Amino acid sequence: MTKSIPTKTLVSTSTISRLRTLIITSCTGKKLHNPTNQLTIEDFKDTERLRERTQSLLEFSCPSGQMYTGLQHLRLMEGVDILRSRFGREVVDVKIISAAYGLIPEDKVIVPYTVTFNSMKNDEISSWANFIGIHKDFQEAVIGYDLVFVLLGDKYIRALNLPIETNPKQTFIFLASNKSRNLVVLGDANFELLTFSNADASRFGCALVGLKGQLLKLIATEIRQEPNLLSEIYNNPKILENLLNNQPQQLELPLGISVATAKKSNIKNKKPKRAIADLDEFLNLPRAVNTHLTMKYFIPEWDDKVDIGYNFLLDESSLNRNAYRDDVYAHEIYSQPNYDGILVSKVVVDKIKNKRADIEKLGGIRNFVRFPGEIMGDCGAFGYIKLEAPPYNTVEILDYYEKLKFDYGVSIDHLIVGPFAEPGVREKRYDLTLQNAEEFISKHQKIGYTFTPIGVAQGWDPETYADAVKKLVEMGYDYIAIGGVARTPTIEILEILKEVYQHLTPKTRLHLFGVGRIDALPYFRHLGVTSFDSASPLRKAWFDAVENYHTLSGKAYAAVRIPFVDKQSPRIKHLLLEGYERETLRQLEQEALKAIREYDKGNISLDESLEKLLAYDELLELPRDGKVTPTAKARRLRQHTQLYRELLEVKPWQECECKICKDYGVETAIFRGNDRNRRRGFHNTYVFFQRFQEFLNTENHLENDNFDRTGESI
Known part of the structure; x- marks a missing residue:
């Protein structure tokens, strides 16, 4: 299943930060904007018509990296953000194969369109891909990169019209479907082909349509924890088999508890130890x-x-x-x-x-x-x-x-x-x-x-x-x-x-x-x-201590706790009994509120905001036995520093399209009273329902268009 040609000189771990990485992904049917008059394939056949039609859709324009909101793209971009946070933005580039615009960078501004290779026959794919220059652009795009990840379905891989010219110092990693085996042919580069089926999607707890993005995110997460892993993958991409096979399946269990259930994977037919049951049987x-x-x-x-x-x-x-x-x-x-x-x-x-x-x-x-x-x-x-x-x-x-x-x-x-x-x-x-x-x-x-x-x-x-x-x-x-x-x-x-x-x-x-x-x-x-x-998505907004602000990618964040000083919560009562002045606490409370709002507007830095938030937050430790120790306070401070930084770096409320986030913005991400917490619960329910609808749409799509009777991608 895996093809490898290890011919290049090994790279030392000291060169990790210089390994230029390119990620190639595909457009998605789900987009940020969905006007009724989206561009069609006929518009792209005529330059003048395309210009006029694009003008009529300018209000819906945005960079391609933001336009696509399908599951693969969202999860992939989470992985990209992880890599960039570790190695720098300039080290990782993303380019997208659009069935309308061709191969485009993530910052290219586009408008919504309805063109997709998934609805085309093989000869139509070859003809249209040639018309928009995908093979030539792909050949030119990979020049200068050390490591290239390609996350494409079989029809989008077909549009590449491989092989292309490569050099022995490059490593290519293809994450694809089983149907793509015969389509992936490269020149001198070292490459690894990992193929997946619907059973693997079940193993990784993700619909098949988003699996490749989920896997890239998992790989990025492992690299963040072990930075040397990036060079190891470059030198020997075969290690990805073990890396992915050792990932446990996460199934959400009651009361927010998760349990890892190992399940067999089709990757190299490796069979991890079964922890509970083989979910394939169902x-x-x-x-x-x-x-x-x-x-x-x-x-x-x-x-x-x-x-x-x-x-x-x-x-x-x-x-x-x-x-x-x-x-x-x-x-x-x-x-x-x-x-x-x-x-x-x-x-x-x-x-x-x-x-x-x-x-x-x-x-x-x-x-x-x-x-x-x-x-x-x-x-x-x-x-x-x-x-x-x-x-x-x-x-x-x-x-x-x-x-x-x-x-x-x-x-x-x-x-x-x-x-x-x-x-x-x-x-x-x-x-x-x-x-x-x-x-x-x-x-x-x-x-x-x-x-x-x-x-x-x-x-x-x-x-x-x-x-x-x-x-x-x-x-x-x-x-x-x-x-x-x-x-x-x-x-x-x-x-x-x-x-x-x-x-x-x-x-x-x-x-x-x-x-x-x-x-x-x-x-x-x-x-x-x-x-x-x-009611779990709703009530997690105030019952879950850590994952109480949900996002469409499946990632959840911790809302920033800024409790009312004047409403006598147990924590505030404890501080008053400990001798803190109410006015001092009220000042810390108001400074924390001001800090997160000013950061949301871009008026102060993340670190400035975090300093004000933690000045209040670090006082709020209150174990069930009522005994606050320096160790407990330090632990809370470390945990909340990490959680709040993660939330503030991403500002997920600014990207969310739900009405709660659009109308109330950063207030949704503040853990404070019913009117904020329950609104955040409404937002979580919106996220849950959107993911539920995506599951239903994906199931229908796979059932009707992309699956044969064995469950393999056609």
Whole structure:
């Protein structure tokens, strides 16, 4: 699979900083701007027409490095930033093969277009690539570079029309698909070809369309930790096989915990040690019979609203504000909701006095949450988990769903988790859940309720879950939910789904309660999951201490903590008890706020801003036992210095296209009170939904255009 011609003289580690590196990547269909009148291939055939059409699109112009927002490009550029931060910007160059503009540098200003090699036949690719001069430009572009990374799909590699002239002192590394093997031919250069398939994409926790960018980022991360690795790769690119094969798979598990699960890779057929399970077995199963059904994301409703008129500079709420009446949901801020539906639990409704009456008075749940999409109701089994039996009866719940005008209503279930999964207890809850489901659908059909019934499956192992699903299908349910798995490791959920999916029919929809793990979606989708709910992206904005500002690339940052002095948080109370003057703390607080805002505007340097932020932040250490030691303070200072520097260097809020970041800017990246933290949660939900949509689009694209029946890229 790998081709190598080691013919050049070895480079010493002292020359690392002089190794000029070029990265060649491709354009992406997803772009920063998406106007309806984008340039077409016909525009590029006529110089005068191209000039006129470009003028009409100037408002959407930007450098090519910013224009492309596909997954490969975003992750690749993260890797480039890592390399530049270590060796200097001048050492690493990026050039992009555009099916419209040809081979272009990342700083070339372009406008949106719709041309792609992926939609062309082989002879069309050769003809068009020759017309825009890709072979000649590529030949000239690589001159003077020591190390060249080429990250291209097979159709873009075909456009290069290899071979080209090279010299023995150059090293080329191609990251490509298996279909590209016969297309990569070079002259005298030392080169390495690493090919990947859909199984490798699963291993690295990334859709295949973004895998090459993800791998470049991984390589860059390793180089940052071991700078000599760059020269080692130059001298012997074969070491990349071991480097990549030794990367663990990261699957997001509940409560923000990650576990590395090693899985076999197709790279050289090397088989790393299996830590939990070989995840290939799930994707190698036949696809579930219901995968033609649309996959949807529901967000739980917990009154997550913000004051739309909040004054961030003065930290004051809107004048005469009535939180119940005036505060708004995320879907009222964005032009399009960042979720397909909302899940409302009865126990949440019941916790607030008169909430149900208010819902009925307004004409139903949709009017209450002011949401145009689908709304699902459940009982909220977590709220009565300790009771011997649920506090509701079937007729009561059926009437509740109907009167409040839910689109979907879930049968009454009883959780089988923790101490309630012990023998003797679990069987009773299992039988009760199925009995409730049978009564639920029977009465639903007999009386003629208008909402869609959903039957819940509970269990304590894959076999009991599968048996429950089988019974629910036999009862007549077309929509089934898997409950009790919100805190279950991903691998165990997959084992459950592996058994469950055998009982699904082409019209069965399958919901996962409380599980929204972006990296696990390919597996869930493959095994028949058609919907899920999760508030994790939202609530991580204030519950996650480190990764609470999310980005489309998958990278998460730590928002800067600047707590209110006058709102008596535990940390502030502790400082006052320790003898700090309130006015001194207030001054540090205001200087920190001013510093991050001035840095955002470009008026002060990063180091100046960081100094002011840390002057306040270093006082805020407060362990759970209340005992602050010099060691704990020093540890916090080191950690937060690194985290805040990483955030400030990138300024991700300036690049984000979501309305929260555009309207509130740097305030979104400040950890301070509900109106900032919850807005950041709205931003995180936007990011999650965009990544979810990208997954769905990628899946459809791969299914319809780029994949044969073996899952290999065509």
